[in-house]
Amino acid sequence: MKPHSVVSQEEWQNAAKALLAKEKEHSRKGDEIARQRRELPWVKITQNYVFESTEGKVSLADLFDGRSQLFVYHFMFGPDWEEGCTGCSFLCDHVDGARQHFEHHDLSFVAVSRGPLEKLQEYRKRMGWKFRWVSSANTDFNYDFNVSFPAERVKDGKITYNLETIDAGEDTEELPGMSIFYKDENGEVYHTYSSFGRGGEAILGAYSFIDMTPKGRQENKNGNLMDWVKRHDRYEDDGRHAAKSCCGCNSESKAA
Template sequence: MNAHPIVSQDEWLEARRALLAKEKAHMQANDELARLRRELPWVKITKPYVFDTPSGQATLSDLFDGRSQLFLYHFMFGPDWEEGCTGCSFLCDHVDGARQHFEHHDLTFVAVSRAPLEKLEAYRKRMGWGFRWVSSAHTDFNYDFHVSFPPERVTNGRMTYNFSEQDYSPDCQELPGFSVFSKDDSGQIFHTYSCFSRGGETLLGAYQFIDQTPKGRMEKVNGNLMDWVKRHDRYENDGRTTTKPCCGCSAAT
């Protein structure tokens, strides 16, 4: 940590009030962003998608589970992986606490990955998560929403991620994001919003605690974001051992 000036209580209060004004402006700007997000135009989903679930095959409509809004998290877990992505695991550690509230506010959460269902279920149980996790192994869902890029799906060495075309890297066969859908009374489904790369930070409650502290995130060691994060069952006793990101999720911008 850099040395900080030590001041009187009155001087600290003056500085804190100045920062409070900026914090309020930031919150108001965020409220405006949320309003603009809600006003985005929608796209009707016409392509049929069928997912593998513990209770059998399910359509995209089935995943709403009786609600009108669906939040799908694109969890990085490739077909030949033995574990889910570290960063995605970090994010999903935050889901169940929030889910017990927003499920009573007309919103369903489901994670989706290309790995086979048995791998997803084993990892979900290992992590102690209660949310539903489905496999898109037999659909084009991940490709259509630009979060999976196996070599056979890449042409001319380019891929589209986070709404822009970029050079393809073999390390980026799976990338993170989330997509939101709405279903009307007639059963029509609409894609309302998607967010990728660092946009998922808004869901990371742990960051909200850490960002209040003097040391902050202490990230970007060797240029890597989230270099300190481990799967929650892999921390050592003091919780301070660092690890590199498991894949390209933290490097993507």
């Protein structure tokens, strides 16, 4: 750490009060952004997406599980992958604790990946997660929501991600994101919101703890925003399984 000033209690309190004013302003701006998010126009889902689940084939409407709102996390786990993305795993470590509350507030959660269901469930068991996870391997769901990319699109060098056209990396086949859906009383499903890249930080509680500390995140080494993160069962190994910069949720170039 850099040398830090040490002051009296009174001086600290004055500085903290000045920062508190900025923190309150930040909170009010966040409230306003949340309001505007709720007022976004919706898009009606007309495609009949069918997913593979532990209960058999299920539709997007089925995933609401009796509630009117659905949070879909686009988890990076490609068809030939042996384990899930480190950054996505970090985020999903935060889900079950919150889920036991928001499910009682009319919101369901599901992770969706193109990997085969058997691999998804095996990894889910390894991580100790309880949330629902389905495979979209036999649908265009991931492609339609611009979180998976066919080889020919990657080869062209340009893909659509985070609501803009970006350069595709050599290994860009899966990127992270979140999408929110609403189902009305007639069973019609609407897409209401999506967020990509660093948008996932909004639900990363570990960051909220770390951001309050003197050392902070200690990130951005070698251009990787999450170079310290590992899957939670790998913190004791030699570092070979740390997050890789190819993950869209780790790369500074896909921030915001």
